[in-house]
Amino acid sequence: MTVPKATELPPFIVHENDVPEVEGHYRPPFEKEAFSWTRDLGRAAGTVNVGLGVDRLPPGRRTGFTHAHSEEEEMVYVLKGTCAVRIIEPGRPPVEYELRAGHMVAFPAGTAVAHTFVNHGDSDCFLLVVGERKEATDRVFFPEDTGYDEATAQERPWRHWKRT
Secondary structure, X not given: OOOOOOOOOOOOOOOHHHOOOEEOOOOOXXXXXXXXXXXXXXXXXXXXXXXXXXXXEOOOOEOOOOEEEOOOOEEEEEEEOEEEEEXXXXXXXXXXXXXXXXXXXXXXXXXXXXXXXXXXXXXXXXXXXXXXXXXXXXOEEOOOOHHXXXXXXXXXXXXXXXXX
């Protein structure tokens, strides 16, 4: 049985090169730090409940503020290069673990394990990032970026995960 080849891709099939790369930043007045560049493949293909992106993490940058989610599970797979994952577990000081291509890191929801990825090297690191989208119920806290954490608590209390 011969199946005809399609000439045009449907909207749920995207190629990484066709998805714009967007530089990560936070809202003012927290926009001063530049973060990783992301291609949001999931949104481009129309996903609703799960996000998937490719992050390009340049030297000297991190993926975002150190954070933890109450409801959203996340996973990160190192595709190419090296970086460190910065982890803050409840009641423990921050620690960084060196990663290289092939490492996968899981962040189950509700564990309060805060994280970010940092590139201390001299070349870009590429990460495959997968996470749930539960904006209606998910809460977030930022243990190291306390100004942003406080602003979130005041401006968007429904998104802030109050930690005791």
